[in-house]
Every structure is written in structure tokens, then in C-alpha cells.
Amino acid sequence: MSLYESKDASGEISLRDLFKGENISAISETSLEKIAFFICRGGWPKAIGLDEKPSLFQAIDYFDAVVSTDISRVGSVKRDKEKAKRLLKSYAKHVGTQSSIETIRQDMLANQSDTFDQGTLYSYLDALRKIFVIEDSPAWNPNLRSETSIRSTDTRYFPDPSIATASLGIGPKDLLDDLNTMGFLFENLCIRDLRIYKE
Numbered sequence: 001m002s003l004y005e006s007k008d009a010s011g012e013i014s015l016r017d018l019f020k021g022e023n024i025s026a027i028s029e030t031s032l033e034k035i036a037f038f039i040c041r042g043g044w045p046k047a048i049g050l051d052e053k054p055s056l057f058q059a060i061d062y063f064d065a066v067v068s069t070d071i072s073r074v075g076s077v078k079r080d081k082e083k084a085k086r087l088l089k090s091y092a093k094h095v096g097t098q099s100s101i102e103t104i105r106q107d108m109l110a111n112q113s114d115t116f117d118q119g120t121l122y123s124y125l126d127a128l129r130k131i132f133v134i135e136d137s138p139a140w141n142p143n144l145r146s147e148t149s150i151r152s153t154d155t156r157y158f159p160d161p162s163i164a165t166a167s168l169g170i171g172p173k174d175l176l177d178d179l180n181t182m183g184f185l186f187e188n189l190c191i192r193d194l195r196i197y198k199e
Contacts, residue, residue: 036172042162059162074127092164096184098153161188
């Protein structure tokens with residue numbers, strides 16, 4: 001049974017059909033190049049109607065505002081712009097994974113002469129969560145009595161994958177040259193849309 005054959009009289013897909021174990025399939029005509037563009041452009045309302053190149057700058061401008069001013073507005077605490085950039089870049093490198101916060105911290109410190117202790121790191125992460133720049137998926141435990149979660153570490157995500165690409169300083173062509181990274185960012189794109197649809 002195809003996706004189209006499972007529609008009811010109103011043209012809607014029946015949930016009964018979706019969960020009957022039938023083979024439901026569909027074909028997307030969206031090219032890989034277009035998906036790479038959608039990941040980098042993001043879902044910013046102002047970007048939707050712009051030409052391709054200007055639309056990509058919405059996420060870049062947002063990233064610059066976050067590291068320059070927004071992160072320091074939380075609790076009126078002055079936070080270092082370069083450390084905020086490195087944190088977001090490291091977070092973006094671990095998008096879609098269950099990397100620990102310590103792994104992200106060590107990645108930040110690679111080839112750096114300064115330090116970034118855990119207390120400071122948690123302060124930055126807390127600020128980024130409060131202004132909705134990062135949005136992890138909590139570890140899931142299906143059994144309330146289980147001693148351990150099936151997944152014990154949160155999965156690292158952004159509310160929009162374009163924040164990740166802006167943090168990494170990459171564009172659509174870079175994603176097409178690195179399909180592994182693009183896969184993780186595509187997952188973030190799907191998570192973004194699923195979260196929108198569930199609201």
C-alpha cells in the first residue's frame with residue numbers, strides 16, 4: 001500500500017492505516033542541493049521570501065547577535081564573545097549525538113591556551129537555553145521503574161539547524177561536500193519540524 005492509497009474519503013491519511021504495519025512510502029522530488037539550502041537557510045520568516053544568498057544571512061546575523069549581545073543579557077552577566085562562538089561551534093559539531101558536556105568542553109579547549117571550567121560552561125549553556133538557542137532532546141526512559149535510561153545522555157539539537165551551520169561557518173556547498181555532517185543537520189531539520197507539528 002502506498003502513502004496515497006492509504007488516504008480516506010476526505011483525502012487525509014488514516015491513522016489506522018499508518019499503524020497497521022502496512023508498507024507506507026512516498027517519493028520526494030526535493031533535490032539534495034535544495035535540502036542543503038533549506039538546512040542553511042532555516043525557517044526564519046524573514047528569510048522565506050528573500051533571494052537565495054540574502055536569505056542565508058538571516059541565521060548568520062542571528063548567530064552574531066547571540067554571541068555579541070544576547071548571551072550577556074541573561075542575568076546581566078558579561079560573557080566572552082569568543083568563548084560563546086567556540087561553544088556554539090563545538091555544539092554544532094556534536095549535533096544529533098549524545099555527546100557529553102565534558103566532550104563538548106574538551107573540544108572547545110583543543111588548541112586553545114585559555115581555560116573554560118565546568119561552572120562557566122554550564123552558565124553559558126543555561127543562558128543559551130533560556131534564549132532558545134540550543135534545545136536538546138532529553139534522554140528517554142520508557143519504564144518508570146528502570147534504574148537506567150535507554151539513552152542516558154540528552155541528544156544535542158538547535159531549535160533550527162541554520163544556527164548550527166552559522167556556528168560552523170558553512171553553507172550549502174560545504175554540506176554537499178560532507179554528507180555525513182549534512183545527515184546530522186538534516187536530522188535536526190526533521191526534529192525541528194516534528195516539534196512544530198506536535199504543538
